[in-house]
Amino acid sequence: MKVITVRDYTELSATAGQMIADLLRSKPACALGLATGGTPLGTYQYLVERYRAGEISLQQVQTFNLDEYCELPRSHPQSYYQFMYDNLFRHVDIVPENIHLPCTDSADLQAQCDSYNALLHATPLDLQLLGIGSNGHIGFCEPGTPFDRETFHTRLTDKTRQDNQRFFDSLDEVPTTAITMGISNILQARAILLIASGEAKAECVAQMVKGPITEQVPASALQLHADVTVIVDEAAAALL
Numbered sequence: 001m002k003v004i005t006v007r008d009y010t011e012l013s014a015t016a017g018q019m020i021a022d023l024l025r026s027k028p029a030c031a032l033g034l035a036t037g038g039t040p041l042g043t044y045q046y047l048v049e050r051y052r053a054g055e056i057s058l059q060q061v062q063t064f065n066l067d068e069y070c071e072l073p074r075s076h077p078q079s080y081y082q083f084m085y086d087n088l089f090r091h092v093d094i095v096p097e098n099i100h101l102p103c104t105d106s107a108d109l110q111a112q113c114d115s116y117n118a119l120l121h122a123t124p125l126d127l128q129l130l131g132i133g134s135n136g137h138i139g140f141c142e143p144g145t146p147f148d149r150e151t152f153h154t155r156l157t158d159k160t161r162q163d164n165q166r167f168f169d170s171l172d173e174v175p176t177t178a179i180t181m182g183i184s185n186i187l188q189a190r191a192i193l194l195i196a197s198g199e200a201k202a203e204c205v206a207q208m209v210k211g212p213i214t215e216q217v218p219a220s221a222l223q224l225h226a227d228v229t230v231i232v233d234e235a236a237a238a239l240l
């Protein structure tokens with residue numbers, strides 16, 4: 001794992017954004033795994049600025065998001081589909097057919113997991129962008145998820161729902177389940193870029209980087225991958 005410590009969130013976003021922009025320039029038809037949550041917002045903002053400056057294009061890119069809440073229609077302001085449009089897709093030249101997120105608007109969630117998983121197998125990811133949950137989750141792979149898991153329907157822990165409550169009016173409105181890529185899907189990406197900011201992430205970042213490899217800390221599985229870059233600000237790096 002290559003760990004890059006930067007001063008603050010602004011520098012973190014520019015460093016991560018630059019890595020993605022470099023990939024877009026060297027391989028315009030790449031497959032990008034994308035993440036949601038508060039942390040990637042600055043990275044997406046950076047990419048939008050590079051696009052507006054005419055420095056990058058997403059016209060040939062295919063994107064695959066890590067996860068999507070169940071129990072919310074795609075039109076809900078807090079669905080990850082909406083999040084991605086609001087913060088990246090509607091501001092750049094990506095082709096809508098090339099945008100992929102798990103579809104949770106269906107009675108047969110297992111079939112949706114299977115079709116998303118098949119899509120991931122058909123299109124190997126050049127780079128997977130990740131955040132990290134304060135309990136060490138990646139995507140929505142919560143502690144205890146077997147490392148060989150592929151796309152699945154998962155129940156969110158109370159901790160994750162509480163952490164994500166800030167995006168909703170009340171805890172009751174936070175979905176209880178989601179469809180997520182499995183750890184195995186994430187590890188199949190050619191390269192992985194994980195970003196973490198703020199002191200609330202210091203403990204899980206330390207466990208991911210130097211703790212034992214254990215299913216209790218899903219992000220520790222990244223120690224098994226040969227090309228992982230972790231970008232952290234000083235607050236998130238405090239326990240390294």
Ligand code: GLP
Binds near residue numbers: 137164
């Ligand atoms: C959610 C997402 C994760 C993300 C995590 C951390 O649970 N499913 O992909 O990494 O939140 O989010 P934040 O960046 O807001 O701390």
